[in-house]
Structures are given as structure tokens and as C-alpha cells.
Amino acid sequence: MSYVDAVDTEHWAGIGALAFAAFALGLPFQRPGLFLVALVGVGFAAYARFGDAPAADLTLDRELSDPSPSPDDEVTVTVTVENAGSSTIPDLRLVDGVPPGLSVTDGTARLGTALRPGKRATFSYTVTATRGAHDWAPLTAIVRNASGSRERRVEVDHETTLRCLPTLEASSDLPLRGLTTPYSGRVATDVAGSGLEFHSTREYRRGDPLSRVDWNRYARSGELSTVSFREERAATVVLLIDSREAAYRAPDEETPNAVERSVEAAGEAFSALLSTGDRVGIASYGPEACWLAPTTGEQHRATARRLLADHPAFSVSPSEEPFYPSIALRRLRRRLPADAQIVLFSPVTDDYIATVAERLDAYGHQLTLISPDPTVDDTATHRLARLERDTRLRRLRSHGIRVIDWGERPLAVELARATRRWSR
Amino acid sequence: MRRRLAALGAVAVLVGLFVSFQQEFAGLIPASWVFVLLIAVAAGVQSVTTALARRRTPLRGAETGDPERRYEAPAPGDDLRETLRFARRSSRRGDRPRKQIRERIASVAVAAVADAEDCSEAAAREKLESGEWTDDPVAAWFLGEEVRLPPAERARLLATAPFSQYEAAFARTVAVVDDLVAHGGGG
Structure with a gap:
């Protein structure tokens, strides 16, 4: 539990004006009623200065109805807070630290109450499970004195994790390029x-x-x-997911961002390639490094499933770690087997990743780009961003890179179309 | 100053209490109408001062954010909104963002013109600078360094968007480039 020093809320600042105004009117006109009003003002001013925000001693218990749900399952979170201290908390506001990857779909993750020593308060809400390991942040308790003039922020920690591992659904066959192994x-x-x-x-x-x-x-x-x-x-394929901050783009609030779509597509491609006997690996290109060397087998499938579900590189929100693009690219090149072709998943929202794709292709790792489209067309600025992306994709195609521009349709449909186009 | 005022207040309260118990000393306090009025005016001034101080004092409270909502990723192009806001300024401070925006549209337009007219990118850039790439005078002026906007077009732009001609010209140029990409300029 961590405390922050109590601060003045200034909630009652200026209450003295009431007392002075009533006094200023009551004195020359000799009205006793106005003198009484002035006394009320003085009373409120004294009340505001009475007492400090208590240093709350709180204990927290957080329970999940299912800590390992499937994607889209509803999970009920029950939070119980107990006042373990010896003083009454007259004004307590609780806000739970819901992970950024989860959204509350029923109820609210906050509660306002008063709590006597030894008493408990419970509230619950429902979240919808999404892929990943979601850690709860500490619960924030805002404690005020009775008048609300002083406030203290208290953070109460309780480790809670929800793990949601999606199954790896196989998409239709991923069209690969000619670089192969002897197998x-x-x-x-x-x-x-x-x-x-x-x-x-x-x-x-x-x-x-x-x-x-x-x-x-x-x-x-x-x-x-x-x-x-x-x-x-058989081919050796490395599924490379662009997880830089620039890849976290979405057309609207409802649609999953491009990194989430990339991870989902990589899962489908992984399963499909493994089923056809290819050696498949997974890598990230972003602040959090992730590398799973290409190989085959059921053990490998299970490792990949876990990795795509909860590796921090594929989190639903961008990492705050610093990112050094050139170092990351050098490290990736050192790890790539010479006969590995690359399937890059990136929305290509900036020029840099297009350069990376061209360089990897030029190094001999024949590259296929699957690009989830996060652009929208509603304003001129959004339209310009869409035009910029289209230009980058055209340029990559003109350099001989296979590009699948993945819009709203399912990936399998786009793959089937691309296969038809490339086999002509 | 506050300490002195507090000390003065404390003395006044003590004198008041003393007089309430020893009422024979009440005669020592001047109770003329002018003196009473003077105190009332002082109280009135203080009430106004306190009210004004209240208006200047912001309410403070812990920010709790919106933990119920999921992380929302921005849409591509959201970063341009801020640049566009700075570019709207007519002062020299708007020069740099204006240049950035023009460069971004120009790089798309160069590729589109090169595709549509089957020429090199260098030739396409020359067309952009001379304004030959489009019939739209606003788009030609927006991207062309050697192009001037005819007064009639400037007046029309002003009439269409009296408060944001730069934004209107930007939107129109993007629309022209989009049309060029979609239809090769023929649609």
C-alpha cells in the first residue's frame, strides 16, 4: 500500500465571503438575522478546517469468476475492501485498476462509500476476456475528511492476473514463395x-x-x-509481427488495433504452415523482443500458442520501453536462418517499416507482407494517411514484394484472392 | 500581511469578549455611525476580495481516469490534426508545419502523377512545382511553389471557409490527389 500526502481540495475556499457579506449588510442595517447568517458562514469555515484526511489502512481482495477464460467470455470481478485501521473513513472513493486490454461491459469498477473500522465494502463488475495475460493495476482509494476539504490518495495492491489463451485456428493455406529447405x-x-x-x-x-x-x-x-x-x-518461415508504437493503429474504438489483428493472423498462419509440414518461427519487431526459432511439432505449436497469447511484445497496448530500430533489425538478421522466408504482419503506417521490408527482402529472405488496414476515410487528414499507406504498398509491390492488403474481410478470403492472383 | 490581519482579528475578538463580560468598558469603544459604517465597508471589501480569490482558486481532486475503457489506438492521420492546427497560423511559427504538410501530400502526389502520366518521379515533381499536374487552381497553388492563386479563387475560398482557408485548401488538395490515385485524373 502506498500513500500520497494529503492535499487541500479547496472545496470550501471562499466560504468566508458569505460571513463577511452577511456581516457587511447586517451591521449598518442592524439586522440580527443577517448576523446569524454570518455565524453560519463562520461555522462552515471552521468545519472546513476541522480534521485531516485519515491515513487509511485498507486491505484488498479481488476475485475473478474464471481466471483462465476463452476469448469473449464474460468474467465477473468481485472486489472487497476492508478498513483494517482504527479510524472511520468518512468519505472513501475506490477505483479499481482494470488492465488496459480489458473493457468493463457490465457494472462499474468504482465505488463511493464510508467505512468504519473492521467493516468491508464489496463491489463487482464484468469484463470481456480478450487474448493475453492481463495484470490488474493497484486499486486507487481516494480518502477525504468529513468536510471534503482534505484529500489523500492511497494505492492498494493485490496481484490478480487473467490469462486468456485463444486456440490457434488454421486459416486457408498461406501462399509461400520459392525459398525452401531440402525437406x-x-x-x-x-x-x-x-x-x-x-x-x-x-x-x-x-x-x-x-x-x-x-x-x-x-x-x-x-x-x-x-x-x-x-x-x-518444405519452407522455413518466420512470422514477423510489427509491434512498434506506430503499428498500434485502429480505424475506430470498436475495431481491434492492427497489432491485435496481426497477432490473430499470425496465429492462423502458424497453424496452417505447421500442418503442411513447414518449419515456422515467430518474431516481433518492436520495443519488446520476442523470438521463437523455426521448427515443427506439437510442442512447438503449444509454445507458439502461449507466446502469441501473453508475450508482452504482443500486448494490446504499446510498450513504453525504448526502441532502437537499427539494433532490433541487426539482432533479427543474426537470428534468421539463411533459408528462412519472412511473412511480415504490419499496417505499414510509416515509411520506416516499408524500408525494413525492402531490406529484409533484399537480404534474400523472400518477404510476403500481410497488412491489416487501419485507415479510415472520414476526414482529410485520415484520407491523406490512407493515401500514404496505399503509396507505400504500391512501392513495395513494384519492388517485387508480395503484399496482401487485408481490409475488413476475413484473412482466409484475402489469402484465397492473393493465391489466385499470384498463381496466374 | 496575513499574520498581521490574523493578529488584528484575534485582538478584536478578545476585546469583544472582554467587553461582553466587563460592559462598563463598552463606552471606550467608539460607536458612532461613521465608525460602524467604516467596519461594514471593510467587511464588504473583504467579502469581495474573498469571493474573487475563490474564483481564482481551482478545485483540486485526484484524477481517476477511465479504467473501464479499453486502450484505444489512434487512427492513422490523427497525428496530422495537431500539425494542421499549427499550420493554420498565419505567422512565421506556422511555416514549419505548413512545410511538413505540403511535403507529405507532395510525396503522395508525386507517385500518383508519375503513375497517371507514366513519367519519372523527377518529372512528376516538376509538374507539381509548376502546377501542371491538375486543373484545380487551389490544389495547384497548395503544392506548387511557383503557382499563384488567382484572386477570384482566393475570394471563393474565403467565401467557402471564412475561418479556415488553409484547412479548406488542404482538404481540397487531398481530394484531388485521391481522385488522381483512384481514376488516374480522368474520373
């Missing part, structure tokens, strides 16, 4: 071998499987030849 997978390469898509024919060599011999050609010309297909290999 078999589903990305069609330019290497001739076994696969599904026709690549070329060549002269028959001893040991070639009979199923790949071109029998039609043998019937026509009597020459044995072997059909080769595009070899399908």
Missing part, C-alpha cells in the same frame, strides 16, 4: 523430381520408377523418356 513439403520448386506439377521430360535412366516413364512417347517413337515434376519441398 519435402508443399512448396513447388523449380527443381525437377517427384511431385504433382509437370516440369520437364528427360532421357530414361536406369532405376527411374516405371510410373514416371512417358509410355505414350515410347509408343510413338520407341524412345524411353522419364517425366519430371516440380519437386515439392
